[in-house]
Structures are given as structure tokens and as C-alpha cells.
Amino acid sequence: MADITRRLGRRHLRSAPTAHIRHHRRGLLVHDGPGLSFWFRALTAALSEIPVDDRELAMAFHARTSDFQDVTVQATVTYRISEPATAAARLDFSIDPDTGVWRGAPLEQISTLLTETAQQHALDVLARTSLSETLADGVASVRERISGGLAAEPRLPATGIEVVAARVVAIRPEPEVERALRTPTREQIQQEADRATYERRAVAVERERAIAENELASKIELARREERLVEQQGANARREAEESAAADAIRAEAEALRTVRLAKAQAEAARETGEARAGAQSAWLRVHGDADAATLHALAATRLAENLPRIDSVTLSPDVLTGLLAKLGGAGGERR
Incomplete structure (x- = not known):
């Protein structure tokens, strides 16, 4: 849409580079070209804005195949x-000199022309094609037919288009038919799944079996x-016990x-000791046999004195002392 501004009773138009502007004043063409900018008077100007950029027209229409199945065709025309x-x-x-908005709907007219022309050629192809062929190869054939039909349409060049x-984006059957057609494929896919x-x-079972066999083999080897x-x-342990x-x-x-040798040594020592004691006893007896009675008494007293315990002090009671003195007095009177 052109940009129109007002200044002191005049109008200024500024267009985009993709818009072709035609300005007629009093029936004469004054400005003609894309991306123009100029001043004009609203009462004497007739303005037209024609877009010259590429435009995408999306269309969707219904068709019927040779086996009387309804399909929906989705296509795009540039x-x-x-x-x-x-x-x-x-x-x-033509545009309004005050707002720059189209007075009519030219793009809608072009869309209707292109849609009806493309639909006519698509219907012509699909009417001679079965549903299975349409779903398999219909996109390419319909695209070629639409392209050729639009290129050969004489009204389009005459309109400057x-x-x-x-x-062709897609060709789809009705939802019920599409579900029915998908069923065999889904069943096959399910069977494959x-x-x-x-x-x-099966592979998992085989792997589990292999793992179990490996574990069993490991246990057997461990037991061995x-x-x-x-x-x-x-x-x-047996060698150690032996x-x-x-060693024991x-x-x-x-x-x-060692015990035998010790016993022998002890016996020999006892024998020699006994012999020595016997010899000494024999010699002692021989000596005592040759001595007189007084000598023997003296030896006996000496031996007795040796064996008596040690006497540190002697206590004499009056009775013992009286008796002892009596004995000594009696002994003295007898000697007189």
C-alpha cells in the first residue's frame, strides 16, 4: 500500500520498490514506474498501484478419481x-488518493482466476486416474498438468500475469478411506514390529543363556x-604332621x-659314691674297733656336742641348784 501524506492542500505519494505506480492527470499518464515518489492533487489525479513482486497463492480443492473416491488437492502457485x-x-x-487503499479487490480476482484454472486441469487428470494411482503418482502428474495448463492459458498473458x-503439496483421500488404506500397512508394520x-x-534369551552358561562354567572352575x-x-597338613x-x-x-646316659652316669656316680662311703665306713669302723672305751666315749660326746643346738643362755631354778649342790656335797663326803 502506498504511503500518502497531506501538505497544504496537496498530496504526496511514496511507494515501495515492489509496487508499480501509474498516475493519470486529466486522462494523461504523468508518472509510470516502480518505487515512485511525487506530489499530486487529489481532484485531478487517478492513481493505480500494481504489485510486481512474486506472490504465493495457496489453494485447496476437492476432486473425484475414476473409481468415484473424493480427494483433496493442496497446491501452491507462485x-x-x-x-x-x-x-x-x-x-x-486504482487506489484512494487520500488513504492509498485499493478501491477494489484485484488480487482476489487474480486468485480466483488462478485457482479455477489450476482446479480445472487437476480435475481433468484425476477423473481418469484411480485412487491408488493418485496416491502413488498423482502428485507429480497433477503438478505437471497444472504447470502446463497455466502456461498455456491465454487469459493470463492477456491480463499481464x-x-x-x-x-502440489499433497493429495489426500477422505479420512475414512485414508484410515482403511492405512490399515494393511499398519498391520504389516505391526507384524514387522x-x-x-x-x-x-530370542536374542535376549540366547544372551541370557550364554551368560548363565558362562556363570555356570565359572562356578565349576571355581569349585575345581x-x-x-x-x-x-x-x-x-599331612606333610606338616608327618x-x-x-621331629617328635x-x-x-x-x-x-639323654635320659639313659644321665641314668648311667648317675648310677656310675652312685656306685662310686657308695664304694667310697663303704670304704670310708670300713676304715672308720676299723679305727673305732682298735680304740679303747674311753676314746670311744670322748668321740661320742664330741659327736653329741656337734649335733646339739646352740645354747645362748642357761637358767637354773632353785630346785635344780639345790639338787645339784646336794649331789656335789654327797660326792665330797664319800671322797673323805
């Missing part, structure tokens, strides 16, 4: 106005090693030999 003067002469692109490209699930489970360890420990028994036997034999 076009531009290549001849602004021709388009302005065929369609109403050039079709740049035509694209189930088969993959079963195969995955424990058995070897027990056997080795038993052999070591060596300990042998050697120790007992050595102890017995």
Missing part, C-alpha cells in the same frame, strides 16, 4: 504481474580350584638317649 500496464487496464488496481511455479520384538526377545586348594591344604611326628620321634629318641 505468480507475478509482469505487465503492470496490461494488468491495470484489465483489472481495477506470469506463472513462476506450481507445486512383532517379529522384531520376538527376534529381540577350591577342590585343588583343599587337596593341597590337606597334603600340606614332619612334626618325625627324633626329639623323643634324643631325650631317651
